[in-house]
Amino acid sequence: MTDRRLAEDVRIVGSGLLGTSIGLGLAARGVDVVMDDVSPSARRLAVDYGAGREPAAGDAPGLIVVCVPPDVTASIVARELAAYPDALVTDVASVKAAPLAELRAMGADLGRYLGTHPMAGRERGGAISARADLFVGRPWVLAGHDDISYRRAGAIEDMILDLGAVPIELDVERHDRSVALVSHVPQVVSSLLAARLSEGDGAALQLAGQGLRDVTRVAGSDPALWVQILGANAPAVVDVLRPLRDDLERVIAALDAPEAPGSRRAIADALAAGNTGVARIPGKHGQDRRFSQIVVMVDDTPGELARLLTEIGEAGVNMEDLRLEHSPGAQIGLAEISVVPEAEQRLVAELEERGWTIAGAFA
Amino acid sequence: MTDRRLAEDVRIVGSGLLGTSIGLGLAARGVDVVMDDVSPSARRLAVDYGAGREPAAGDAPGLIVVCVPPDVTASIVARELAAYPDALVTDVASVKAAPLAELRAMGADLGRYLGTHPMAGRERGGAISARADLFVGRPWVLAGHDDISYRRAGAIEDMILDLGAVPIELDVERHDRSVALVSHVPQVVSSLLAARLSEGDGAALQLAGQGLRDVTRVAGSDPALWVQILGANAPAVVDVLRPLRDDLERVIAALDAPEAPGSRRAIADALAAGNTGVARIPGKHGQDRRFSQIVVMVDDTPGELARLLTEIGEAGVNMEDLRLEHSPGAQIGLAEISVVPEAEQRLVAELEERGWTIAGAFA
Known part of the structure; x- marks a missing residue:
């Protein structure tokens, strides 16, 4: 780590929550950050917040960070690789296998691309929710592949360390399966449960306690963004949802005949499996x-x-x-x-x- | 409220978390509390904690609070009604229709019985987790029926107020439907999600964030108790789980073919319904x-x-x-x-x- 240095001349494409937060964090460390966005007004807002400067003719970024919705990540990465032939390009999308496959299919220069994914966010998006410390202490996945050299990947890891995050290396498939389990499926489950409240008796909601609040908190997330995330990681998400659905069917069948032989056991097994699972979540730090x-x-x-x-x-x-x-x-x-x-x-x-x-x- | 008075000579049957907490709260207000339990060692532990005194010959309680598991609530209430023909009897079980129906079928004196349900608890049970203030500020349902007089119900409401809780009147069916929605189904959903983690890649759990922790927190609850609660309220729980299962099937079908017409819309609808539902949960106070x-x-x-x-x-x-x-x-x-x-x-x-x-x- 003796040759660690700040990322220099960074270009950020996309001034939402993540792009603006990265810009704020790097600008605070003295990096020359260029902030770009397809929407001029969104770009100006991020610049006003101090997340970087407007693009100018002759910009020659060493590192480009693409912070756009998952649906358009691959095409923007490809555009940036072509526009800046000397730059290293990364992205921060929540899914990693699909963009890499798309880029490979397009014939993009994968020797200069490495996807990443910071495990940080808020229920609210946009530059207005951005913060320089959004990534402090959070895991940030480097989704490794074989076409980029170790040395080049190191520059991206340096940026992650500069932002205070904890780099974790996982290949793209393992990343996508992991986030399906710990992020995408919990989002679906929380939303499906919260949806039941939209028709519920108002008196019932008076009885709501901390348990319900906890289980449904993430159901407040932005549907437009999550449709893209879930769509882009659909196979891995379905691989977790299907056995969950089977378990749910077993619980429903048992509750349909709670006095039948085996019913209590089936319910107890489901609850005990939940005990086992929750005990595996690591604590603070x-x-x-x-x-x-x-x-x-x-x-x-x-x-x-x-x-x-x-x-x-x-x-x-x-x-x-x-x-x-x-x-x-x-x-x-x-x-x-x-x-x-x-x-x-x-x-x-x-x-x-x-x-x-x-x-x-x-x- | 001018004639409000402390409940006097209270007998508590069952020295778990709720019974011991009620005993601690009432004893702290100077009430003569008798603590009973089918297990002498459990009873002695609650007495040691200060939740009341040992039963004695000649005890003539005015109010009996049955704090036993849902499975045996009706039979213990019936026994207490018969043993103390002048006493008012209540219980604190999480389900209310089944015990009332059982008592009616047994021919119990319903003119002296009114079931209640404090919306308070902890993931951990037992006298060791009990606290005098467990009910402070919490909703506590009085599950009204037509066989008990207004005056008698008032004495139970007084006890609830003495413990710092907020009385809410709901009939037994409405109570059971309400807790299915805000408590029992969230427990099932949280457990089913957490169960998926029991088989997951250890690396995936490294990426766990606050969202996953929140959604799975209640999955740490005691399976033995929850089997009884879910079994006793099975029809109301299934009435919520079934449409949730149908929504889940729609999401799975959409994710199986994310590019098919209507798939994105189906996923977005599920997420938006979650937004609507979570917004209906009242805030603090x-x-x-x-x-x-x-x-x-x-x-x-x-x-x-x-x-x-x-x-x-x-x-x-x-x-x-x-x-x-x-x-x-x-x-x-x-x-x-x-x-x-x-x-x-x-x-x-x-x-x-x-x-x-x-x-x-x-x-």
């Missing part, structure tokens, strides 16, 4: 580590939560995570604090000594 | 109000988040919600703070003045 939770009652007034966290800090304990529970109709909050198990007992004692009500503590 | 979000970069060291919240408190702004984003591999955090829209601009200005990096702000 990419570790599989489990934390202890401490639940503290906090008045819903300015400064109370701050006082709690100040006192946690004074106790020398680092919170791994913090969750405020919603309390419909009440002016009180519950703060669920995650700490390393070794710190749990000491922190509970310290907080109780300072007069806090500990509503629960468990590993 | 039962309001439909939308908040503005401000995202602030926070070093992952003790005291930093506390300092941020202290300064928010000093600015006189009340946080409506706070979310810490996980940053796998990085020692940095992003705090997403929800505030009323009127406070957004002022808070951003105050925080920037104090040197905080605002990574984003949006309504």
Whole structure:
């Protein structure tokens, strides 16, 4: 890593959430960023936000980052490869096999192209939601193939590191299968569940708790973008949806005859498989580590939560995570604090000594 | 409400999470609570936690709260109605139509029974997870029927208010349909999705983000309890799962032929229906109000988040919600703070003045 350097003279094509965020992050590190977009008004907005400068005659970018919707990624990458014959080109689309295959079919110069995919985003898109730190600490996949040299790929990895992200190498097929599982199918499932609420009894929604809110949060995402993502990764998504559908059929059949022999077992098996699956998701900082939770009652007034966290800090304990529970109709909050198990007992004692009500503590 | 009084001489049957939490809450308000359980060791544990005293000869409870698994709720309620002919009896099972029908079939005295259901719980059960404030601010359904008088139902409502919960009246069928929609089906969907992860590529899980974590969180719940809940509310659950299955089939068919006419439209419709549904979930405090979000970069060291919240408190702004984003591999955090829209601009200005990096702000 001794020869790591900032990417220089970067051209970004597409000024949406990702393009603008990359521009902001690189510009903040002193890189000369050119921001381009098929829409002049979108481009001007991103330039106004400080994500780069307008294109000019004679621009000779060393690196081009294509940040356009998946549907047009391959054609724009091909255009940029042709227009800038000395430049390295990457893209950030959520699917990787289809664009590579399209580029290969077009006869594009794959020796100068390497697709990537930052695992970062927001439910809201556009330059207006962009932020220079969008990628900090996030995985960013390099979708490797055999036509680009190790040295050239290194320049793209440098850009990823400069933006604070964590590079992960996966080939295009493995990338697409992976994101189908951890991103695309969860999106579909969340949307299908949320869709059931669109017809539901209003009284039912009064009973909504944190569980429902969590399961449906990503259902707020942009349909136009997701139609493209799902369409471009359809085979991998269907490969996960089909067994999920089969499991769902088994649960429906069991619930149609809950007293029949085997029905309870079928339902229990589905729930137990869910336990097994959720336990495999790594925790914060990419570790599989489990934390202890401490639940503290906090008045819903300015400064109370701050006082709690100040006192946690004074106790020398680092919170791994913090969750405020919603309390419909009440002016009180519950703060669920995650700490390393070794710190749990000491922190509970310290907080109780300072007069806090500990509503629960468990590993 | 002038004649509201604390419930007196309460007998709790079942010392799990709900029974122990009710006992803790009532005992804290000076109620004489008797804690009973078919398991003497479970009962002693709840008594040790302070959730009540051991049963004694001559106990004459005015109110009995049955907190046992759904499968045995009706038979225990019937036993208690018979054993204490002057007592009012309630239960807290997650399903309400089946126990009422069973009791009616047994010829139980329904003039002294009213089922209820607190919308509170944790992924972890047992007395060890119990807390006196478990119900604070939560909806608690009174599942009304015509055999119990208004006056008697009032005593149960008083207990609910004493525990800090928000009483909501729904008849048993409407309750069961409502919880199928907002609780039971989300549990099934979350478990089915999480089950897919149990076979997934380990590399895929490295790419897991907050979206996957949210959708699968409740998949950690206890299968044994959920088998009973789903079995007891099977018809209402299936009524929601079936159209969800049909929607899923349409998405699978569309993804099987993503370029066919109508496929993109079918996928977009499913995603848009999800948008509509999620927008119907009420926000914190039962309001439909939308908040503005401000995202602030926070070093992952003790005291930093506390300092941020202290300064928010000093600015006189009340946080409506706070979310810490996980940053796998990085020692940095992003705090997403929800505030009323009127406070957004002022808070951003105050925080920037104090040197905080605002990574984003949006309504």
